[in-house]
Amino acid sequence: MHGLRWGDALVVTLALALVGSAFGLVYTPAGGATELVVTQAGAAPRHFPLNEPRTIGIEGAAGVTTIRIEPGRARCLHSPGSQNICERAGWLERPGDMAVSLPNRLVLQVRGPGTDFDSMHF
């Protein structure tokens, strides 16, 4: 290798950082969901990052909706209501995935970087 300079090391390092972050930004891990947004009638939306595994409970008019959070995904563990609509939605992992609990008047939706929907039709 002829005549490499310190500037080369700097350029190559920056280049690697650029390429690395491009991969990181564009290919977000585990399906792309990074946060859970809980919208409840009459309350401000609550945001929960989908990082460490934990279980949270949201109080509603009909009882408690239990939500399980794991890295990159969330699911409705238990929610009041005879039809189990919320539980049957399964794991929410792609940005836009949602589950609804009508008795507790809340909507669970996972969001990620990238296109956000103005509204969800279901």
Next chain:
Amino acid sequence: MTADPGDYDRRIAALAALAIGLQVIEAAIPSPVPGIKPGLANVITLVALVTLGWRAAIAVTLLRVVGASLLLGTLLSPGFWLSLAGALAALSILAPLWRLYPHHLSALGLAVAAALAHTLGQFLLAWALIIPHPQLPLLLPPLLLAALIAGAVTGILTNSVLSDPRIQRHVRNPSTTGTG
């Protein structure tokens, strides 16, 4: 070093011809996004830059873009604009970095920076105007990686070529101090 204007023009023409040749060959390589290439011909831009100076580099680059598109029949097509965008982006990054050559930066640094700028410039034009598909950024990381590798390889090769004493004579700012 000769100051013969005719000689200067001949060198630009020769380098431009080489660059056109490289670009035409590169056109045959398939790319995930049509029109976006690693930019191998940028190495000629670099050689023109270090041996003949900044204006020569611009001349060679523009001649290459137009000449190659004439040969490929793509003048004023989206491919032409992509090629131009890449070339201009590469030149833009070389403008500030060029001053650091050869004491703080060798052709490797210039080539890598130019290659990345080239690909990024092409991608931005493609995404903004030609294919504004929301999923297009998925192709950017591998394109950038290809550019990085191509830039590194051509940069190292250029370093080798430029350090040859027969070429050193022509280099504007020789890396060895003293006589050129």
Next chain:
Amino acid sequence: MSARRPPLLGPRTFLRLLLAALLLLVLAACGRDGPDTDRLTFQAFGTLVDLTLYPAGAHDLALIQSELSAELDTMHRSWHAWEPGPLTETNELLALGEMFSAPASVLSLIERAQEMERRSGGLFNPALGSLVAAWGFHEHEPAGPPPSADELAALLADPPRMADIELDGMHLRGRHPRLQLDFGGLAKGLAVERSLDLLSELGVEYAIVNAGGDLMTLGQRPDRLWRIGLRDPRGAGVLASIGLGAGEALFSSGDYERGYEWEGKRIHHVIDPRSGTPSQGIASATVLHIDPTLADAAATTLMIAGPEQWPAYAQQLGIDHALVVLEGGSVELTPAMQARVEFRRNVEYRLREPVADTDVEPAS
């Protein structure tokens, strides 16, 4: 050695400007997606209402929410199929067979419903409230047992129809003793339409009113189309996305909405008036149209029409944009809908052209 000095305003400056422009382009692309709308979620009209307002921060959200939920709740009470209110009173008076003065809130629904019954060849029949009640859907938590074969036979022997209502200006007279109105498949469309009028009066220019998933747009945000996600009726994922312009309504009818399990079978609330039983074959039908009441009724009609005949009924109702998810999970849609929709995952779909079919009951 010759000195070639580049001019001061040479290519270098130009190229630096270009670089700056490129950086700005990148920054602009990065700053593109952020919350630029306000979202309100509240309970009204018996469901979750999700309101999207553009641009963010431009409206009095508290005022809009209170006005809109008050209006929606009024409509919900007026049109409630079984709780005492204007509609139940109307049903009682219709059963008497005497001319009476109808409440204004119900009149517009009756007119639209009569029109929809005609256009759907009788498939859309809100006069069969008694049938819906027989299946247990006139309760807050619908439950069995389903009607016996005898009960069904009795109900279907001489089915009441919208045409059995005589409409004269503000006066109504019922000509069938068992006529019972249930506007489940129509009321939401009208409610959404009225909501948009209210928002307009409140000074809102760009909004989406989404009542339990059925939505309509008010105006179109100036920077792009509205992005709407279509959810997979069987799961959690986003099936597709669709871009909506100004004044477009997207309504669905599905078997996942209201229903219960009876002896292992799923009983849902969309009853086929021909058989008297819940419709079969289609899990959900989605319609896009500028008339929300038509979209609402059409979605119900297509679901009843079934997998074979839904395109024919679409054509008859003047619906170009429809998407149907069959019970097995496969997707069928019209070519016009396919042009509007962008599937998010690898979905196999089948194109169906809305064409008239000789087997379809003629619109009477």
